[in-house]
Amino acid sequence: xxxxxxxxxxxxxxxxxxxxxxxxxxxxxxxxxxxxxxxxxxxxxxxxxxxxxxxxxxxxxxxxxxxxxxxxxxxxxxxxxxxxxxxxxxxxxxxxxxxxxxxxxxxxxxxxxxxxxxxxxxxxxxxxxxxxxxxxxxxxxxxxxxxxxxxxxxxxxxxxxxxxxxxxxxxxxxxxxxxxxxxxxxxxxxxxxxxxxxxxxxxxxxxxxxxxxxxxxxxxxxxxxxxxxxxxxxxxxxxxxxxxxxxxxxxxxxxxxxxxxxxxxxxxxxxxxxxxxxxxxxxxxxxxxxxxxxxxxxxxxxxxxxxxxxxxxxxxxx
Amino acid sequence: xxxxxxxxxxxxxxxxxxxxxxxxxxxxxxxxxxxxxxxxxxxxxxxxxxxxxxxxxxxxxxxxxxxxxxxxxxxxxxxxxxxxxxxxxxxxxxxxxxxxxxxxxxxxxxxxxxxxxxxxxxxxxxxxxxxxxxxxxxxxxxxxxxxxxxxxxxxxxxxxxxxxxxxxxxxxxxxxxxxxxxxxxxxxxxxxxxxxxxxxxxxxxxxxxxxxxxxxxxxxxxxxxxxxxxxxxxxxxxxxxxxxxxxxxxxxxxxxxxxxxxxxxxxxxxxxxxxxxxxxxxxxxxxxxxxxxxxxxxxxxxxxxxxxxxxxxxxxxxxxxxxxxxxxxxxxxxxxxxxxxxxxxxxxxxxxxxxxxxxxxxxxxxxxxxxxxxxxxxxxxxxxxxxxxxxxxxxxxxxxxxxxxxxxxxxxxxxxxxxxxxxxxxxxxxxxxxxxxxxxxxxxxxxxxxxxxxxxxxxxxxxxxxxxxxxxxxxxxxxxxxxxxxxxxxxxxxxxxxxxxxxxxxxxxxxxxxxxxxxxxxxxxxxxxxxxxxxxxxxxxxxxxxxxxxxxxxxxxxxxxxxxxxxxxxxxxxxxxxxxxxxxxxxxxxxxxxxxxxxxxxxxxxxx
Ligand SMILES: Cc1cc2nc3c(=O)[nH]c(=O)nc-3n(C[C@H](O)[C@H](O)[C@H](O)COP(=O)(O)OP(=O)(O)OC[C@H]3O[C@@H](n4cnc5c(N)ncnc54)[C@H](O)[C@@H]3O)c2cc1C
Ligand SMILES: Cc1ncc(C[n+]2csc(CCOP(=O)(O)OP(=O)(O)O)c2C)c(N)n1
Ligand code: SF4
Ligand SMILES: [Mg+2]
Numbered sequence: 001x002x003x004x005x006x007x008x009x010x011x012x013x014x015x016x017x018x019x020x021x022x023x024x025x026x027x028x029x030x031x032x033x034x035x036x037x038x039x040x041x042x043x044x045x046x047x048x049x050x051x052x053x054x055x056x057x058x059x060x061x062x063x064x065x066x067x068x069x070x071x072x073x074x075x076x077x078x079x080x081x082x083x084x085x086x087x088x089x090x091x092x093x094x095x096x097x098x099x100x101x102x103x104x105x106x107x108x109x110x111x112x113x114x115x116x117x118x119x120x121x122x123x124x125x126x127x128x129x130x131x132x133x134x135x136x137x138x139x140x141x142x143x144x145x146x147x148x149x150x151x152x153x154x155x156x157x158x159x160x161x162x163x164x165x166x167x168x169x170x171x172x173x174x175x176x177x178x179x180x181x182x183x184x185x186x187x188x189x190x191x192x193x194x195x196x197x198x199x200x201x202x203x204x205x206x207x208x209x210x211x212x213x214x215x216x217x218x219x220x221x222x223x224x225x226x227x228x229x230x231x232x233x234x235x236x237x238x239x240x241x242x243x244x245x246x247x248x249x250x251x252x253x254x255x256x257x258x259x260x261x262x263x264x265x266x267x268x269x270x271x272x273x274x275x276x277x278x279x280x281x282x283x284x285x286x287x288x289x290x291x292x293x294x295x296x297x298x299x300x301x302x303x304x305x306x307x308x309x310x311x312x313x314x315x316x317x318x
Numbered sequence: 319x320x321x322x323x324x325x326x327x328x329x330x331x332x333x334x335x336x337x338x339x340x341x342x343x344x345x346x347x348x349x350x351x352x353x354x355x356x357x358x359x360x361x362x363x364x365x366x367x368x369x370x371x372x373x374x375x376x377x378x379x380x381x382x383x384x385x386x387x388x389x390x391x392x393x394x395x396x397x398x399x400x401x402x403x404x405x406x407x408x409x410x411x412x413x414x415x416x417x418x419x420x421x422x423x424x425x426x427x428x429x430x431x432x433x434x435x436x437x438x439x440x441x442x443x444x445x446x447x448x449x450x451x452x453x454x455x456x457x458x459x460x461x462x463x464x465x466x467x468x469x470x471x472x473x474x475x476x477x478x479x480x481x482x483x484x485x486x487x488x489x490x491x492x493x494x495x496x497x498x499x500x501x502x503x504x505x506x507x508x509x510x511x512x513x514x515x516x517x518x519x520x521x522x523x524x525x526x527x528x529x530x531x532x533x534x535x536x537x538x539x540x541x542x543x544x545x546x547x548x549x550x551x552x553x554x555x556x557x558x559x560x561x562x563x564x565x566x567x568x569x570x571x572x573x574x575x576x577x578x579x580x581x582x583x584x585x586x587x588x589x590x591x592x593x594x595x596x597x598x599x600x601x602x603x604x605x606x607x608x609x610x611x612x613x614x615x616x617x618x619x620x621x622x623x624x625x626x627x628x629x630x631x632x633x634x635x636x637x638x639x640x641x642x643x644x645x646x647x648x649x650x651x652x653x654x655x656x657x658x659x660x661x662x663x664x665x666x667x668x669x670x671x672x673x674x675x676x677x678x679x680x681x682x683x684x685x686x687x688x689x690x691x692x693x694x695x696x697x698x699x700x701x702x703x704x705x706x707x708x709x710x711x712x713x714x715x716x717x718x719x720x721x722x723x724x725x726x727x728x729x730x731x732x733x734x735x736x737x738x739x740x741x742x743x744x745x746x747x748x749x750x751x752x753x754x755x756x757x758x759x760x761x762x763x764x765x766x767x768x769x770x771x772x773x774x775x776x777x778x779x780x781x782x783x784x785x786x787x788x789x790x791x792x793x794x795x796x797x798x799x800x801x802x803x804x805x806x807x808x809x810x811x812x813x814x815x816x817x818x819x820x821x822x823x824x825x826x827x828x829x830x831x832x833x834x835x836x837x838x839x840x841x842x843x844x845x846x847x848x849x850x851x852x853x854x855x856x857x858x859x860x861x862x863x864x865x866x867x868x869x870x871x872x873x874x875x876x877x878x879x880x881x882x883x884x885x886x887x888x889x890x891x892x893x894x895x896x897x898x899x900x901x902x903x904x905x906x907x908x909x910x911x912x913x914x915x916x917x918x919x920x921x922x923x924x925x926x
Contacts, residue, residue, distance in 0.1 A: 001858050002909055003820050004869055012873050013883045020324065020879045020897035021349030026357065027901035032877035059352065062331050064345035189874050215901075223902025223915075226875055230819060268819070 005190040011039050022065045024057040027222025029186045029212035029229060031057055033131050034066070034102070036189050037210075040196025041127075043068060045098045046089070048082045050112060051075040052104035053138040053214075054131070076111040078103040079119035082126040090125075098127055098200055105132040105146035109167050120176035123204040130169065130207075133214035141217045148237075149294055150277075150286035152219070158285050165297065169209055174243060174259075179204040182242035184264075185211040187230035191240055191264050211238045219281020228279050233265055235276040236302045237294075240265040241309065261309040273298050324350055325896040354878065358900030358918055362872075362893055365914045366801050367809040367864035368784035371418035371433060376748075376756040378788030379404040381418055381433055382865050383800045384440060388857045393443035398451070399800070400440050402792040404755060405475040406468070408446055408510050411438025412843075413501055414752050415629055423813040423863050428823045431859050435829060439853040447516035450479060457481030459769055462544040462736070464531045467495020468751045469550035469742025471514065472758025474523045476791060480766045482546065484523045489530030492582065495552050497751065499581040500574060500600070502607050503841045508581075532708025541712075541734030546765045549713075549720065549728070550742040550758070553702040553749070559595065563652045564698075569660050570652070573604035573699030580607055588613045589694020593663055595619075595649055596699035597626040602633060604697045605641045609838050615641050618691065620648040620668050620681040638834035646670075648681065650688060652696065663691040704744050713738065719746045725764035725774045726757060737768060756788060763794050784810040801866055802889050803912075811864035811911045820871070820909035827856040866890055866912040872904035 017038040024031040030053055038045065047070040049055055055072055058065050073081040082101035089097050103112055108130035116128060135153045136142040143153040145167040156162040173181050180202045184192045192210070199206040211232055213225035220228055232238040240263070247258035273295045277283035286294075328350035333339065340346060371381045380403050387396035400407050414434055422430035461477045463470040466488035474484045492498045494511040519525055531537055531551075540547055556572030564570055569589060573596065579586050592608040594601050597619035605615040617636070619626060622645045626633060637643070644665075651664040667687035670679035706715050713730050714721055720740045722728055728738040741757030743749045763781070767774040781793040790807065792799075799805055830846055831837075837844035848856065868890060873881045880898035881891050905913045916922060 001822060001824065002861070002867070002869055003822055005871075005874055007874065009870070012870060016879050018879060019348040019350055020894070021328075021352035021354060022878065023349075023352070024877065026899045027903055028877055032875065032903075035877070035879060036874075059345075059349040061343060062333065062340065062346040063349050063351070064347075065349040067348070186875075221902070223906045225901075226903050227817075227906050234819075 007190050007193045017067045019065050022057050027215040027225040029225055030131050032186045033210055033212050036192045037196045040193045041098055044096055046085055048073055048101045050078040050103050050107045052107050075107055077115055078107055078112050079128055080115040083119050083124040086126055100127045102129050106136040106144040109145040109169055120178050120205045125203050127199050127206045131210045131212040133212045135217050137214045137217045150283055150290050152282045152285055173207045179245045180206040183209045183240050185229050187226050231276045234267045235271040235273050236298050237276055239305055263309045353896050354899050355896045360900045360915045361918050362904050362913050362915055365804045365806045367806050367811045369863040370421045370423050370812045373784035373786050373810045374417045374421035376753045377404045378783035378790055382862050385857050385860045396440045397444040406514055407437045408441030411441045413506050415750050423816050424861055426813045427818050427821050429826045432826055432856050435848050439848040442847045446513035447520055449520035454481045456483050459545040461546040462540045463548045465550035466493040467550055467552050467742055469754035469758045472755040473548045473762050474518055476759050476762035478521045478523055486525050487529045487531050488527045491528050493525055493527055499578040502603050504843055507843050537710055541736045544736045547736045547738045548761055549740040553704045553743045555703050555705050557701040559649055559698055561652050563654050567654055567658045569695040573600040573697050574702055576604055576697055591693045592695050592697055593618050593691050593693040594697045599628050601699035602628045602636050604699050606636050609639050616644055618644045618647050625678040639838040663693055664688055665691055720744050726761040759791055815911040817909045824859050827852045863910050871907045875903050875907045
């Protein structure tokens with residue numbers, strides 16, 4: 001029997017909230033990601049997009065590929081703009097509408113982090129999605145703090161290799177005590193669907209970190225973009241998990257704090273990081289030592305994750 | 319199927335100044351006017367291909383097709399579908415050497431699918447004597463089949479489906495060739511063979527046992543009375559050891575001769591101990607038969623086990639049943655008692671030298687090291703050869719085979735009426751039942767082409783399956799495949815084209831075989847056909863290589879929303895080439911390679 005994706009068939013065949021004609025490159029993970037995200041969120045969604053590839057993908061005024069309202073906002077303002085839309089909708093009583101900030105890794109890890117931190121600390125009722133293609137792709141592949149060690153970009157070319165590990169955005173966000181944080185990826189459509197459906201019912205700041213392949217930026221064949229993204233999870237470079245802060249206590253009759261990590265996808269097979277890197281043009285300049293270091297870090301982080309996910313109540317600082 | 323094109327809904331706006339802008343700059347329309355299909359230089363098409371198993375089957379059995387029907391519980395349909403390419407599932411489901419299983423792509427993941435057991439299950443679902451439900455009118459030509467083994471059975475079956483009036487001539491009192499008189503009943507029950515013949519008879523095929531050609535009727539008579547002839551007389555004489563005394567004892571016999579006697583209910587006198595000389599299937603069957611007749615059996619083979627031509631599974635079963643093996647030994651001398659019984663068999667120790675033409679290591683005598691084997695009888699099974707006397711030198715033979723051309727037509731002097739074809743063990747081909755069946759199918763099609771005056775070589779190209787020699791009867795007949803999608807019959811889907819990420823490990827269903835002790839006392843079959851539950855479980859392991867299962871992966875993964883579901887009552891999907899950018903994700907993520915990427919310029923008619 002084949003592993004099939006657990007997404008209701010009606011959803012895949014009904015009228016799309018995203019229409020083709022998009023300006024994304026061939027094999028772009030970002031357009032696929034939006035399509036799948038909207039399967040979970042549904043029509044009652046407002047999308048807030050700062051400067052990033054998605055600004056372009058959606059099309060130029062007066063056209064929009066997205067069939068839900070979308071607001072283009074300045075690069076560093078995704079979260080705060082979403083908070084503003086939220087406030088407006090609340091004032092109109094449209095509580096059921098989800099406001100989704102949809103930003104790139106540059107817009108999230110770097111320039112937008114202060115406004116994101118503010119919104120998260122206030123626990124504004126927004127969904128913040130970082131579709132992470134691991135560099136500033138729209139402006140032609142510059143390094144961001146989400147770019148992995150060793151990846152080629154135009155600002156980390158051969159000879160000045162990136163040595164700094166990718167920023168740990170998950171733990172940063174969890175340090176804001178938000179109610180929900182998850183990682184997901186376009187290679188696992190039903191994982192995405194499940195998480196985007198779930199966040200509709202959680203109040204407060206929800207953060208989803210989504211791995212989104214970029215064929216030109218990753219130096220890969222467009223046809224392989226999903227396959228290689230799947231390898232990221234299989235090689236534990238990008239584990240798929242979710243963290244919830246609250247649990248309903250029957251005894252107390254109210255929510256109680258209970259940090260729960262759940263790993264959603266366990267690798268089916270042993271896949272060395274090396275294989276994942278070998279598959280991509282952007283990692284070709286890495287030395288064997290560097291790859292080994294990455295493997296060690298990946299293993300350590302996976303062990304930590306397993307430990308956190310074993311059911312013990314944890315605080316994010318542990 | 320005509321679908322409303324999305325591009326027809328596209329609207330464009332021609333703004334000439336900022337005054338045309340909407341208040342608050344609200345967008346007005348979709349991006350549908352931007353036909354991104356123009357970016358494409360390669361494009362995906364839906365195209366079913368040839369699974370590795372089907373490619374490996376000499377008969378081109380459409381395994382994936384009938385397994386799909388089994389999964390749906392449509393056993394009747396599965397039976398008739400299977401018979402399109404391989405007419406005798408109940409027989410081959412029991413005794414085939416399973417070329418398919420050896421190339422099953424599933425083996426890379428866990429273990430091959432037990433195709434042969436499933437074939438047997440399907441074969442046992444329908445009364446074998448049921449004639450084909452869709453028999454055509456006779457086409458006015460008659461066909462004489464000489465020999466009732468699997469090659470003859472196959473040509474008769476397909477010949478009748480093509481409208482030939484078929485008569486089958488068999489020298490022996492029983493029909494079935496080796497199936498009836500060679501392969502022992504514990505592997506292939508007599509009733510199964512008999513029921514298949516009942517089926518052939520019910521299709522209007524005339525069966526004439528006890529009618530030896532060259533004995534009861536001459537080849538020339540047949541040549542003058544029939545439009546077509548098919549020779550499939552098999553290899554029924556045994557090679558000699560060429561030792562003194564070989565012909566002077568009733569306790570020395572050929573393996574096939576002994577099996578034949580047992581099969582026809584005649585007495586055989588083996589004594590208590592039997593030495594079987596040889597390493598092929600005949601040797602193993604003879605030894606296992608001897609065990610069932612209460613004797614001790616030792617197989618004496620001049621090479622080692624790895625070189626044995628017998629099927630390894632059969633060797634294993636023989637060993638379990640108590641057959642002993644003496645490898646690297648060759649008979650040197652037979653010493654007889656005065657009453658014709660055997661005093662001893664003197665053998666020579668052998669060792670393996672460099673490989674011979676067959677690629678196996680050549681056995682060479684270890685200088686003068688002799689030893690005795692105490693035995694009461696000797697069964698020789700060192701190879702079977704054909705008896706070509708009945709051909710009366712009308713037909714050319716060379717190196718114990720009849721020479722045939724691409725159509726399996728024999729080069730006969732053109733002084734008779736019939737066109738003569740040959741197949742099975744008497745032509746240069748591996749000696750297996752499925753190869754024999756394949757030759758019968760091919761000859762039937764060749765005869766039909768000849769009847770219609772169509773060039774066979776051209777047809778052959780069109781109906782070839784994958785890269786193997788197998789050809790498709792169903793394609794010759796123009797029958798529709800199970801999936802109503804474009805078919806690519808030359809591209810084979812091997813394991814490299816399978817996306818194993820999408821398959822979960824699932825152990826093979828265990829085959830229930832009686833233990834050696836209970837099976838060695840009986841000629842009854844020692845294994846049962848799969849139960850329905852087992853069959854469904856095993857069938858569910860099929861990965862449907864190369865054939866769309868409507869799993870939705872392409873639909874889910876298309877980043878450009880360019881895969882459309884054809885809708886109720888229609889199979890599969892259609893690409894929206896107005897927008898498909900040709901990224902190829904659908905192609906890479908299709909678990910089973912049912913999508914092909916082709917050059918944008920390739921002229922191909924796609925029925926969307
Ligand atoms: C002991 C044994 C076990 C085997 N086991 C297997 C197995 O498990 N699986 C497998 O795939 N293959 C097996 N084989 C090989 C397989 O049986 C043969 O390759 C196959 O039967 C060949 O089919 P055929 O139609 O060419 O000839 P046969 O099956 O040999 O049939 C030929 C028929 O023609 C008849 N005939 C001969 N001369 C005349 C004549 N002049 N007039 C009329 N009739 C005539 C013969 O009596 C015979 O019935 C086995 C072979 C042997 C000997
Ligand atoms: C304040 C500001 N600085 C710079 C830019 C130029 N700019 C537009 S998109 C972009 C890169 C965005 O990168 P990321 O957020 O990772 O999204 P991606 O394009 O990779 O999807 C940059 C630098 C801008 N629009 N605004
Ligand atoms: S540059 Fe990368 S992220 Fe941007 S549209 Fe192209 S593929 Fe998508
Ligand atoms: Mg980016």
